[in-house]
Amino acid sequence: MLLTVLGCSGSIPGPGAAASGYLLEAGGFTLALEFGNGVLSRFQEERPLFSMDALVLSHLHPDHCIDVSSLYVARKYHPSPPSEVLPVFAPAEAHSRFVAGYAPDAAERASLDFGDVFAFHPLADGAAVRIGPFTVEPALVAHPCEAYGFRISCGGVSLAYTGDSGPCEALETVSAGVDVLLSEASWTHAPERQPDLHLSGRQAGELAARAGAGRLLITHVPPWTSREAVLKEAQSAFDGPCELVVEGGRYEVGEQA
Structure with a gap:
């Protein structure tokens, strides 16, 4: 499983930096995870415009989903649009939002x-879904709106994503024993x-330490927060491999990590 970071700026896009957006790839299948401010631009730098096979959104705050509107325009009005609708797995109000x-x-x-471009599938707490080669297990997390963390598995390896x-x-449930x-x-x-909003670096x-995670990747650090201070906190609490992700970074999930 390959993780590619399209954007990792927390809460808002930073100077020259997109907000939350990631790709997970395995077996020729491309799963997009989050699609915040600036992510569509970054996606086109990395992959052909219509090359994603499905999209998963943890919640509907703009920094995690706002570029879906632009993706709609691309898939609706492009001179050579894709022939199939894109599956979107998201909180129940995604379509109306x-x-x-x-x-x-x-x-x-x-x-x-939007149904002529996207096929919306509402997420539910604890209800695993099969998306291409991936098994995605959503879990409701502590945030002001309907929001999910995910455990994503494929080929015997696993990644947990906290969302916000x-x-x-x-979070304890989805992260237990994951590779990343x-x-x-x-x-x-x-x-x-x-409370019930975000994690600190220490948290x-x-x-990661309680989960026995193989590797900790830190993301969603806002432009006004010191990335180095957050990383130092995380490293003080977790003695395994730990790093800040970077836009454009690629991270193998599993034995090659």
Whole structure:
């Protein structure tokens, strides 16, 4: 399983940096995970425009999904559009969310149907789905909206992705024993941090240690947070391989990691 980082800036795109977006590839199948600000541009730098086979969204905050609107335009109005709709696995309100975000007035919203471009499949807590060669296990996590973390398995290897979440039991479940933990860490540790929102670097490291993860990859660090301070915290709590992901980075999941 190959992980490619399209964007990893937390909460907003940073200077010259896209927000959350990743690719997982195995057996000739390309699964896009998140599609935030700037990710469609980065995707086209990495792969042909219509080469993704499915899209998974952890939640519907803009930094994780807003470029779906642009992807709709590309797949709808390109002179040579793809012949098949794109499967999108997302929270239940995804369809209405994207229609409302795209259409400027009620009349257009009433006539607009993203269903001619996307096939929406609502996620459910604990309900595993098979997407190409991948098994994706969603778990509701601690965030202000409907939001999921994922355990993604393929060919005997596994990756856990926290999405956006504060510490919660669901993260313990999806990350137990994984080869790679791709964890957000949006700030350094402090007692006044808002609960049920994000992880600190220390909390990400502690999660990886409890999980027995083979490797910790830190992502979703906002432009106003010190990446080095977050990494130092994570490394202080987890003695396994640990690094900050970078835009354009490629990471093997499994024995080659």
